[in-house]
Amino acid sequence: xxxxxxxxxxxxxxxxxxxxxxxxxxxxxxxxxxxxxxxxxxxxxxxxxxxxxxxxxxxxxxxxxxxxxxxxxxxxxxxxxxxxxxxxxxxxxxxxxxxxxxxxxxxxxxxxxxxxxxxxxxxxxxxxxxxxxxxxxxxxxxxxxxxxxxxxxxxxxxxxxxxxxxxxxxxxxxxxxxxxxxxxxxxxxxxxxxxxxxxxxxxxxxxxxxxxxxxxxxxxxxxxxxxxxxxxxxxxxxxxxxxxxxxxxxxxxxxxxxxxxxxxxxxxxxxxxxxxxxxxxxxxxxxxxxxxxxxxxxxxxxxxxxxxxxxxxxxxxxxxxxxxxxxxxxxxxxxxxxxxxxxxxxxxxxxxxxxxxxxxxxxxxxxxxxxxxxxxxxxxxxxxxxxxxxxxxxxxxxxxxxxxxxxxxxxxxxxxxxxxxxxxxxxxxxxxxxxxxxxxxxxxxxxxxxxxxxxxxxxxxxxxxxxxxxxxxxxxxxxxxxxxxxxxxxxxxxxxxxxxxxxxxxxxxxxxxxxxxxxxxxxxxxxxxxxxxxxxxxxxxxxxxxxxxxxxxxxxxxxxxxxxxxxxxxxxxxxxxxxxxxxxxxxxxxxxxxxxxxxxxxxxxxxxxxxxxxxxxxxxxxxxxxxxxxxxxxxxxxxxxxxxxxxxxxxxxxxxxxxxxxxxxxxxxxxxxxxxxxxxxxxxxxxxxxxxxxxxxxxxxxxxxxxxxxxxxxxxxxxxxxxxxxxxxxxxxxxxxxxxxxxxxxxxxxxxxxxxxxxxxxxxxxxxxxx
Amino acid sequence: xxxxxxxxxxxxxxxxxxxxxxxxxxxxxxxxxxxxxxxxxxxxxxxxxxxxxxxxxxxxxxxxxxxxxxxxxxxxxxxxxxxxxxxxxxxxxxxxxxxxxxxxxxxxxxxxxxxxxxxxxxxxxxxxxxxxxxxxxxxxxxxxxxxxxxxxxxxxxxxxxxxxxxxxxx
Numbered sequence: 001x002x003x004x005x006x007x008x009x010x011x012x013x014x015x016x017x018x019x020x021x022x023x024x025x026x027x028x029x030x031x032x033x034x035x036x037x038x039x040x041x042x043x044x045x046x047x048x049x050x051x052x053x054x055x056x057x058x059x060x061x062x063x064x065x066x067x068x069x070x071x072x073x074x075x076x077x078x079x080x081x082x083x084x085x086x087x088x089x090x091x092x093x094x095x096x097x098x099x100x101x102x103x104x105x106x107x108x109x110x111x112x113x114x115x116x117x118x119x120x121x122x123x124x125x126x127x128x129x130x131x132x133x134x135x136x137x138x139x140x141x142x143x144x145x146x147x148x149x150x151x152x153x154x155x156x157x158x159x160x161x162x163x164x165x166x167x168x169x170x171x172x173x174x175x176x177x178x179x180x181x182x183x184x185x186x187x188x189x190x191x192x193x194x195x196x197x198x199x200x201x202x203x204x205x206x207x208x209x210x211x212x213x214x215x216x217x218x219x220x221x222x223x224x225x226x227x228x229x230x231x232x233x234x235x236x237x238x239x240x241x242x243x244x245x246x247x248x249x250x251x252x253x254x255x256x257x258x259x260x261x262x263x264x265x266x267x268x269x270x271x272x273x274x275x276x277x278x279x280x281x282x283x284x285x286x287x288x289x290x291x292x293x294x295x296x297x298x299x300x301x302x303x304x305x306x307x308x309x310x311x312x313x314x315x316x317x318x319x320x321x322x323x324x325x326x327x328x329x330x331x332x333x334x335x336x337x338x339x340x341x342x343x344x345x346x347x348x349x350x351x352x353x354x355x356x357x358x359x360x361x362x363x364x365x366x367x368x369x370x371x372x373x374x375x376x377x378x379x380x381x382x383x384x385x386x387x388x389x390x391x392x393x394x395x396x397x398x399x400x401x402x403x404x405x406x407x408x409x410x411x412x413x414x415x416x417x418x419x420x421x422x423x424x425x426x427x428x429x430x431x432x433x434x435x436x437x438x439x440x441x442x443x444x445x446x447x448x449x450x451x452x453x454x455x456x457x458x459x460x461x462x463x464x465x466x467x468x469x470x471x472x473x474x475x476x477x478x479x480x481x482x483x484x485x486x487x488x489x490x491x492x493x494x495x496x497x498x499x500x501x502x503x504x505x506x507x508x509x510x511x512x513x514x515x516x517x518x519x520x521x522x523x524x525x526x527x528x529x530x531x532x533x534x535x536x537x538x539x540x541x542x543x544x545x546x547x548x549x550x551x552x553x554x555x556x557x558x559x560x561x562x563x564x565x566x567x568x569x570x571x572x573x574x575x576x577x578x579x580x581x582x583x584x585x586x587x588x589x590x591x592x593x594x595x596x597x598x599x600x601x602x603x604x605x606x607x608x609x610x611x612x613x614x615x616x617x618x619x620x621x622x623x624x625x626x627x628x629x630x631x632x633x634x635x636x637x638x639x640x641x642x643x644x645x646x647x648x649x650x651x652x653x654x655x656x657x658x659x660x661x662x663x664x665x666x667x668x669x670x671x672x673x674x675x676x677x678x679x680x681x682x683x684x685x686x687x688x689x690x691x692x693x694x695x696x697x698x699x700x701x702x703x704x705x706x707x708x709x710x711x712x713x714x715x716x717x718x719x720x721x722x723x724x725x726x727x728x729x730x731x732x733x734x735x736x737x738x739x740x741x742x743x744x745x746x747x748x749x750x751x752x753x754x755x756x757x758x759x760x761x762x763x764x765x766x767x768x769x770x771x
Numbered sequence: 772x773x774x775x776x777x778x779x780x781x782x783x784x785x786x787x788x789x790x791x792x793x794x795x796x797x798x799x800x801x802x803x804x805x806x807x808x809x810x811x812x813x814x815x816x817x818x819x820x821x822x823x824x825x826x827x828x829x830x831x832x833x834x835x836x837x838x839x840x841x842x843x844x845x846x847x848x849x850x851x852x853x854x855x856x857x858x859x860x861x862x863x864x865x866x867x868x869x870x871x872x873x874x875x876x877x878x879x880x881x882x883x884x885x886x887x888x889x890x891x892x893x894x895x896x897x898x899x900x901x902x903x904x905x906x907x908x909x910x911x912x913x914x915x916x917x918x919x920x921x922x923x924x925x926x927x928x929x930x931x932x933x934x935x936x937x938x939x940x941x
């Protein structure tokens with residue numbers, strides 16, 4: 001029995017289905033106190049302090065800027081640095097507020113209701129300054145400046161890809177060019193479980209933290225830097241985590257305040273974010289404006305792609321700084337053999353919530369810019385967009401393929417085969433009813449750089465953390481295994497897929513293996529955690545190597561017991577068997593001998609049965625695929641519905657098809673949501689307007705059609721086991737695919753289908769222009 | 772300013788077959804009383820705006836968003852939560868269908884969906900109504916709903932395929 005490739009039901013599910021999961025807010029402790037956060041009501045101003053004179057009810061503590069700054073011994077890191085960037089880290093609280101919802105203090109009381117009562121009685125004293133919301137407005141001369149000592153609001157500015165000279169030459173030589181502006185709406189990851197943290201100091205000077213996080217070690221390191229506690233005195237545990245999608249990849253300022261309050265009081269303190277806070281204070285994403293020039297020949301040959309991209313960073317750089325825009329630029333060539341690709345990128349500060357990581361990071365936007373361009377070129381030339389794609393795609397024999405955006409080099413794959421398969425799916429869709437709605441089929445092909453990644457490459461792109469992963473496989477004396485990993489899931493099913501990888505190597509049953517993760521006292525170090533589609537591609541590689549090494553040792557000890565050669569020992573069915581015979585020993589017997597420690601074979605004398613492997617990949621992995629969907633637009637209302645959807649995905653070796661398909665479904669829904677529904681709205685006074693889930697429209701079941709997923713498998717040439725990362729791919733493909741389908745339904749205005757979300761209002765106005 | 776934390780009162784709510792006597796404020800939400808008063812943390816709170824459905828429990832036979840109901844309103848009521856719909860170690864048919872169809876990922880919204888579907892199974896709701904209207908009252912950010920719909924179809928089909936759900940229960 002080979003477990004990789006099986007649709008094994010998830011080990012996670014029974015407790016989650018029966019309400020026996022353990023999320024951060026489910027944890028109770030003796031003497032637990034509850035925090036509420038004091039937030040800035042204005043978008044920009046000098047922070048003078050808190051007026052607490054109206055707090056007339058019993059609270060354990062009110063900590064304002066003065067108290068918190070006196071306690072903080074460090075700053076929050078920015079880990080991805082771009083040329084010209086000036087914000088290499090940030091204080092947990094400053095002398096200025098720069099967005100509505102910015103945390104400026106914390107109240108602790110014996111219950112949450114009381115803590116919120118006290119917050120309501122606190123006046124945040126701010127000497128208000130003019131604010132700026134729009135990134136392009138923030139670049140104008142005379143715009144309000146967010147930072148003293150700066151001449152403008154530019155956080156960083158950099159170029160990616162070909163030189164301006166080379167790009168100009170390619171454009172000059174091409175038959176034609178098109179230019180247009182794409183406005184990518186600001187959205188947020190919106191996991192169903194908001195953020196939350198419990199900080200519990202003990203009498204020995206240790207601090208235990210439970211938090212809804214994707215990266216417990218990164219949180220621990222940041223808490224250490226700010227509290228001054230040594231890293232080994234801090235334990236960070238991510239219990240069950242109700243979704244993350246990128247925004248739970250680091251420690252936030254309000255979470256720091258909870259830790260400082262707990263240390264100040266010597267009592268455990270819990271803070272659970274409410275949805276209003278989630279929608280104003282947790283990091284949002286995207287919000288780029290991209291001016292695009294595309295050069296091409298009349299036969300549809302794509303020549304050059306030039307982008308001037310501006311990203312709204314909000315008031316501060318997030319944990320990964322300019323990384324999302326850098327990634328947008330780096331992946332802009334996507335599936336095609338361009339002669340020139342160049343991006344001039346600018347990250348701009350405004351008085352809005354910071355933008356950070358969200359599923360796709362910058363790749364969702366890269367696919368959008370590239371694939372919208374391809375469709376606009378095809379429309380301009382009167383060519384079939386599928387034909388234009390196929391004619392320009394990188395062919396298998398050109399792999400590995402170095403794109404115009406060094407150092408990105410794709411690994412392998414047949415991109416046109418995925419496109420053709422997607423076209424077959426679309427050809428099989430039933431003819432739609434004649435119901436007055438207008439329909440169009442849209443495509444998006446993509447290459448997905450997945451699995452950050454080779455640590456040795458990080459300093460060359462300004463990324464200041466390692467991104468290797470390790471695994472420790474320990475077989476207990478009874479033959480069961482604990483597998484310790486550094487990645488930290490939020491619904492991805494690691495306790496099932498990592499176990500499938502291990503079971504195949506060790507010859508035992510999946511139920512014999514338990515995954516241990518998300519606890520800095522037990523799990524091996526991971527600076528990056530679960531993000532960037534990296535867990536199976538990097539963490540899985542470590543699991544394969546650690547369990548393979550453990551299997552080698554089992555074979556050697558079994559060979560000694562069976563008086564055979566290690567190379568002849570086969571592991572399976574919980575037994576070590578001499579190949580071609582019925583001579584065998586149970587793996588449990590081998591394990592007991594290893595832990596007894598005597599009569600072990602030469603070279604294997606060290607007792608015990610445990611193996612550790614740290615895997616630092618040599619290369620990224622590149623999943624790829626094509627999405628296709630059919631949109632139906634009601635011209636009377638502007639409502640767009642996606643009624644058919646197909647995905648062809650190649651993510652290398654598929655460990656569990658059901659889990660891969662599930663992640664594709666969810667990713668498609670998130671891209672569809674951003675394309676049609678979701679929009680963070682801020683008014684001209686920089687006050688957030690999308691502050692409930694009735695205003696910020698997530699897809700509901702009726703928004704998302706059934707999705708046909710076809711998985712092909714071109715194993716990674718690098719990852720042990722052949723896996724490529726795929727968690728973000730559904731979103732990367734669907735955002736562009738949905739927009740292309742809506743544009744295809746409305747060819748007379750397709751050139752203006754350039755801004756998201758494609759809300760009913762926006763589409764109706766396109767169809768009914770004011771004369 | 773008035774002194775908001777008003778007088779407390781004692782309520783008795785029959786939760787999953789056991790009487791729970793709780794001391795609550797007038798403003799205490801049923802969701803908070805269940806989670807932090809009765810210690811039944813299977814009911815999840817995701818928005819407190821009545822939008823997402825994660826906190827759904829069944830009150831006197833009706834699916835209710837427990838973040839929109841005060842604990843005092845549930846005094847004397849029978850409340851069913853996700854922790855009580857199947858005996859320990861077993862799954863309700865709805866839970867089993869969600870498991871076999873991979874209808875959950877992070878699992879945070881799942882208890883609310885389970886409770887709405889459990890109420891639907893006991894209310895003679897058709898499979899189409901369950902897919903369109905019952906699931907339509909819930910937000911899930913992980914699954915894209917595709918496999919939740921498959922689970923509903925599966926659960927209803929196993930119950931006899933007659934369009935209603937007699938016998939879906941555990």
